[in-house]
Amino acid sequence: MACVPHADVGDYVVVHAGIAISRLDTREAERLLADLADAELSPNAGIRRPQQSASELPPDGNRNTP
Amino acid sequence: MKYVDEFRDPATSLRLLDDIKAAVSRPWTVMEVCGGQTHGLLRYGIPEALRGAVDLIHGPGCPVCVTPEAVIDDAIRLSFRDNTVLASFGDMLRVPGSVESLQTARSRGGRVVTVSSPLDAVRLAANDRNQTVVFLAVGFETTAPATALAALQARGAGLSNFLLLTAHVRVQPAMELLLQQDGCRVQGFLAAGHVCAVTGIRSYRALVRQHRVPVVVTGFEPIDLLTGIRNCVQQLEAGTAEVQNCYRRAVAEDGNPDAVRIIEDVYDVVDSDWRGLGRVPGGGLRLAEPFRVFDARERLGADDGQSATCRDAPSLSDSCRAGDVLTGRLRPCDCPEFGQRCTPDTPLGAPMVSAEGACAAWYRYAGGHAELSGAAETGRRP
Numbered sequence: 001m002a003c004v005p006h007a008d009v010g011d012y013v014v015v016h017a018g019i020a021i022s023r024l025d026t027r028e029a030e031r032l033l034a035d036l037a038d039a040e041l042s043p044n045a046g047i048r049r050p051q052q053s054a055s056e057l058p059p060d061g062n063r064n065t066p
Numbered sequence: 067m068k069y070v071d072e073f074r075d076p077a078t079s080l081r082l083l084d085d086i087k088a089a090v091s092r093p094w095t096v097m098e099v100c101g102g103q104t105h106g107l108l109r110y111g112i113p114e115a116l117r118g119a120v121d122l123i124h125g126p127g128c129p130v131c132v133t134p135e136a137v138i139d140d141a142i143r144l145s146f147r148d149n150t151v152l153a154s155f156g157d158m159l160r161v162p163g164s165v166e167s168l169q170t171a172r173s174r175g176g177r178v179v180t181v182s183s184p185l186d187a188v189r190l191a192a193n194d195r196n197q198t199v200v201f202l203a204v205g206f207e208t209t210a211p212a213t214a215l216a217a218l219q220a221r222g223a224g225l226s227n228f229l230l231l232t233a234h235v236r237v238q239p240a241m242e243l244l245l246q247q248d249g250c251r252v253q254g255f256l257a258a259g260h261v262c263a264v265t266g267i268r269s270y271r272a273l274v275r276q277h278r279v280p281v282v283v284t285g286f287e288p289i290d291l292l293t294g295i296r297n298c299v300q301q302l303e304a305g306t307a308e309v310q311n312c313y314r315r316a317v318a319e320d321g322n323p324d325a326v327r328i329i330e331d332v333y334d335v336v337d338s339d340w341r342g343l344g345r346v347p348g349g350g351l352r353l354a355e356p357f358r359v360f361d362a363r364e365r366l367g368a369d370d371g372q373s374a375t376c377r378d379a380p381s382l383s384d385s386c387r388a389g390d391v392l393t394g395r396l397r398p399c400d401c402p403e404f405g406q407r408c409t410p411d412t413p414l415g416a417p418m419v420s421a422e423g424a425c426a427a428w429y430r431y432a433g434g435h436a437e438l439s440g441a442a443e444t445g446r447r448p
Contacts, residue, residue: 003211003325012069014263014316017155017205017212018183021325022263028314029069032293036078 073287082292090119100258101128101422108431123394129205130420132340137233138163145176153187154202156180184216191228203232207264211325214332229362234351254298256284259313266321270309278307285313342392388415398428
């Protein structure tokens, strides 16, 4: 943990060659998933997308929150 | 696993695929820099799904693949030295040197052990101070903090029997060299997410400004890969070239300052030979002056690993075209040896050996030689 001295129990870290090189920013993880879910629900959310059938809708984007 | 499975969601992936295809007005050529990304892309069939829209070419981001033969030759020589053991990551063992691999050297009596971390090699040295432990330190900026930490630990413990045979490389100088080569097809980069987790992303701004090529920092799961490709394509369609970070959960703007500091303390930036690319200005690291006591080349008299012929002779086999694969000029399946004489069991070159090698990824996920001819034909753009 020499390179992520602020990591705490319960954090997620990226480990490479036996050391942690990055502490996962869970807010950023949730944000990307939420953005993708928003883009699905709102055609004007900024991502160009083709016409889709309802069956292709992804699961609820908030399923990862505890 | 949390924060992994969510980024493999099939429905979201399919929608991103549609987004990319809808955004494309002409085919674009995008290079994924990292071998881990190559494996992710092929594992999930993304290049095939985007055929005709985005041509994904595989970059040189496989440390095992770009390590010069001379380094492996040095490691083999050291494994036969008295009272010496050569410690290495497992995926280096089957990589051909100029004559043989570490694995065949071990079968002839060379003392080679595999470790999953350089810190394990330090422990080996601490446990038996009568033998010299040489760690074969290959890897990008992702691995350099671990080997630097090993040097710091060895110094802290007063170990004189721990040495590093270093062949560390730096990714960004190789990307710049690729862009300067004749016939470079790269129009946009997916930058290596875990390298950027260490280095940060600021340094890419100069590259983007100079070459007008979008650089999108990208992770390794399908949704990460597709988000990176989508943003890269959107930039290409809009005629913009910026640094974008699509892997924010692991990559901060400044990277990991603690890791960067450790690298800078222990290593100096030097020019370096890459298998397949030749000499890359600023493309490598060597131990800085205060840490030269841990340098196996200085202490044990190995060569400097900078073989002048490494570009001309990129592999054991003359027919292996690893250099063309590593620079994105040749798809693995278009190599005459692929799946024929060259398989993961009988590799002719490093990219078929390494877990991050493009040839190994094609073999594993694109069906090997059974579907080779079909895949090669249908994959070819008119």
